[in-house]
Amino acid sequence: MTALPTSTNKKLGLVIDLDVCVGCHACVVNCKEWNTGGYGAPLSDEDPYGGNPTGAWLNRIHTFEVTPEDAPASIVHFPKSCLHCDDAPCVTVCPTGASYKRSEDGIVLVDEDKCIGCGLCAWSCPYGAREMDPVEQVMKKCTLCVDRIYNENLEEIDRTPACVRTCPANARHFGDFADPNSDVSIMTRERGGIDLMPEMGTNPVNKYLPPRPKVRPDQAPALTAPVVKAEGGLLGWVDKMLEAL
Amino acid sequence: MHPAVSVIFFTVMSGAGFGLMAMLGLGLPLPAEPVFAFMICVVAAGLAVAGLISSTFHLGHPERAWRAFSQWRSSWLSREGVLSVVTLLVFALYGANWVFNGERHLVLGLVLAALALLTIFATAMIYAQLKTVPSWNTWLTPLCYVAFGLASGLLLATAFTTGNKEALGKVTAGLIILAWCAKYMWWKRADNVGFSDTNSDVGTATGLGTIGSVKLLERPHTGENYLTKEMIHQIGRKHAQKLRMISKVLGGLVPAIIAALVWITGAPTILLVLAFLSMVAGLFAERWLFFAEAKHAVSLYY
Numbered sequence: 102m103t104a105l106p107t108s109t110n111k112k113l114g115l116v117i118d119l120d121v122c123v124g125c126h127a128c129v130v131n132c133k134e135w136n137t138g139g140y141g142a143p144l145s146d147e148d149p150y151g152g153n154p155t156g157a158w159l160n161r162i163h164t165f166e167v168t169p170e171d172a173p174a175s176i177v178h179f180p181k182s183c184l185h186c187d188d189a190p191c192v193t194v195c196p197t198g199a200s201y202k203r204s205e206d207g208i209v210l211v212d213e214d215k216c217i218g219c220g221l222c223a224w225s226c227p228y229g230a231r232e233m234d235p236v237e238q239v240m241k242k243c244t245l246c247v248d249r250i251y252n253e254n255l256e257e258i259d260r261t262p263a264c265v266r267t268c269p270a271n272a273r274h275f276g277d278f279a280d281p282n283s284d285v286s287i288m289t290r291e292r293g294g295i296d297l298m299p300e301m302g303t304n305p306v307n308k309y310l311p312p313r314p315k316v317r318p319d320q321a322p323a324l325t326a327p328v329v330k331a332e333g334g335l336l337g338w339v340d341k342m343l344e345a346l
Numbered sequence: 347m348h349p350a351v352s353v354i355f356f357t358v359m360s361g362a363g364f365g366l367m368a369m370l371g372l373g374l375p376l377p378a379e380p381v382f383a384f385m386i387c388v389v390a391a392g393l394a395v396a397g398l399i400s401s402t403f404h405l406g407h408p409e410r411a412w413r414a415f416s417q418w419r420s421s422w423l424s425r426e427g428v429l430s431v432v433t434l435l436v437f438a439l440y441g442a443n444w445v446f447n448g449e450r451h452l453v454l455g456l457v458l459a460a461l462a463l464l465t466i467f468a469t470a471m472i473y474a475q476l477k478t479v480p481s482w483n484t485w486l487t488p489l490c491y492v493a494f495g496l497a498s499g500l501l502l503a504t505a506f507t508t509g510n511k512e513a514l515g516k517v518t519a520g521l522i523i524l525a526w527c528a529k530y531m532w533w534k535r536a537d538n539v540g541f542s543d544t545n546s547d548v549g550t551a552t553g554l555g556t557i558g559s560v561k562l563l564e565r566p567h568t569g570e571n572y573l574t575k576e577m578i579h580q581i582g583r584k585h586a587q588k589l590r591m592i593s594k595v596l597g598g599l600v601p602a603i604i605a606a607l608v609w610i611t612g613a614p615t616i617l618l619v620l621a622f623l624s625m626v627a628g629l630f631a632e633r634w635l636f637f638a639e640a641k642h643a644v645s646l647y648y
Contacts, residue, residue: 153569155571164563165548165554177552181566192420194421196413196414196417196421196424197424198417217410217411223572223577227546229644232571298546300546301546
């Protein structure tokens with residue numbers, strides 16, 4: 102059914118900390134690696150070792166340059182995957198019922214056996230979160246690693262999405278936004294987490310933490326105060342002797 | 347957006363086919379011979395069905411297309427599928443009654459016309475519903491689709507009419523001009539809308555706009571991907587102004603002049619078949635631009 106659930110018991114999603122991401126693309130690679138062998142058809146590539154490789158990825162990192170009016174530019178690495186929107190347009194436009202949002206945890210998924218590959222869901226998504234698999238010709242998207250997070254065959258520490266588990270900088274966090282005391286809810290509150298393109302009315306679940314204000318180089322305190330004079334002891338004696346030379 | 351030939355063919359041809367069905371249903375005066383009735387019904391259904399079949403060519407899995415009839419409660423694409431099949435079924439009844447009994451049933455015809463109109467409207471809503479493509483996201487989009495569908499259908503029907511040439515010539519020329527007026531308004535809006543309808547820019551897309559001006563430094567990958575190929579289509583925009591002129595001349599000027607000639611000089615109506623072919627060619631150019639010129643919100647990330 103492509104109607105959206107009126108509410109979901111849990112709101113599972115990610116917090117992405119733009120202050121911390123170093124742009125290493127480890128989450129991109131681990132996402133591809135897990136999902137090419139996990140839920141649904143493999144994530145294929147075309148011409149992977151040739152001159153013009155393309156393929157389906159569920160998580161991509163863009164890099165932006167932000168220039169404040171009165172400060173030097175800074176670089177922000179920007180990971181982007183499905184935001185598992187509460188009002189997901191990709192679900193309601195689907196003509197076959199392949200695209201759906203789960204009422205139990207809010208994860209947006211594609212039933213690949215029902216997908217006709219029309220691409221309308223990708224057109225309706227402002228974030229570019231969905232990509233057609235070039236070989237299977239079905240729509241692929243982030244599953245929030247639905248085959249990891251409930252998987253009791255894995256160690257408990259591994260029951261998080263692959264991107265979160267692999268991030269060496271801890272820039273990605275996974276949790277339940279319906280619980281006001283979850284880590285992700287607290288982080289979002291304390292750091293002023295934001296929605297991407299709120300004007301599109303999608304009500305994304307995933308939140309982005311904006312970079313913390315940078316200290317400007319010309320206003321930064323000096324790292325060490327110049328040593329004017331050493332008092333007493335061996336250093337004092339050396340100081341006195343060298344001054345005398 | 348990527349202008350897929352199958353979708354351009356689908357929207358123009360099935361628009362004309364359903365437009366012609368609407369005109370038949372409204373009781374446009376036509377020869378009473380069963381052979382003619384059969385022929386014109388085959389043409390109308392043929393245009394609509396050819397368009398619908400063509401639309402499945404851009405699907406990744408056309409063999410599952412039947413599933414698209416299930417989600418009419420939420421999806422315009424599904425509604426379009428259901429409406430087109432219902433309209434074709436009603437048209438089959440109307441056509442059979444006409445061919446075998448020589449009767450053009452008034453009520454059935456009106457129902458048929460309404461359904462045909464709704465089908466074209468649903469086709470347009472597939473695009474008009476998308477907030478992510480601001481130039482499509484307007485009531486002018488369904489207005490243009492319906493007006494072009496009806497105008498091209500009327501043009502083809504009038505070519506064979508037994509009714510008052512002068513009156514029908516006037517109505518046909520008038521409808522073609524009205525349709526292009528709607529398209530003129532659509533283009534005027536599309537040229538100015540950008541992303542201003544939603545106030546989206548790279549700042550809101552990244553949420554970094556509150557800090558300063560934002561510009562892309564590096565794309566996620568060095569090559570193209572599905573998103574850049576499908577939604578950040580560039581090539582079609584290069585010749586946009588020339589294509590607009592071609593579409594206006596072939597799709598509007600030529601058919602309107604031929605229709606006016608028929609009404610003023612009383613020339614044989616069969617000339618309108620030429621006008622129809624010219625209009626279809628013009629509409630192909632118009633529909634190509636509808637896709638190629640449309641900018642998608644995801645381009646803010648690239």
